[in-house]
Amino acid sequence: RKEVEQDPGPFNVPEGATVAFNCTYSNSASQSFFWYRQDCRKEPKLLMSVYSSGNEDGRFTAQLNRASQYISLLIRDSKLSDSATYLCVVNPYGSSARQLTFGSGTQLTVLP
């Protein structure tokens, strides 16, 4: 089983729609979780960290479910500019500081 798994998509949604992505991780000791976005032919950029109690940043909401070992990203009122690949990122090594593991990404296209 991969350490981090994402549905590759693509997700094609109309502008204004709400869309959600899930990501599962294999190591129950994982401590740090992040969502990155990557535009076509660009570098990945940190979108938001994911906290245990869930957190929101504008139209974006991230949640963590430790019992089921998944994190989610909800995008409300989708904009054309949200079209990108969303990468789930996990530190799978618990409290031991190690390198992050990146998922392969979920592709989102927001249609006019």
Next chain:
Amino acid sequence: NAGVTQTPKFQVLKTGQSMTLQCAQDMNHNSMYWYRQDPGMGLRLIYYSASEGTTDKGEVPNGYNVSRLNKREFSLRLESAAPSQTSVYFCASSGEMGQPQHFGDGTRLSIL
């Protein structure tokens, strides 16, 4: 406010040639990383440096070497380029291991 700077941005090599990809960060980060990303695939870690003076292999180190020249700079060397090393190479840095990483804008490398 440069962040992570990679040079060159594009390069074409012939099989068997060598070259060094340069990476520098101005955020006083301790940890630095090299990734490769192939079309339609996720990021794969080549090498990383947890702190100045240390380097470690990642998921796909074969055919590469690295040097952590000082705290700011982390270079990646291809000693004898092969077509299988055609890829986009990203350098990243983070304050410490396990913390969010900041990426350079990539080097697009083609090996003929």
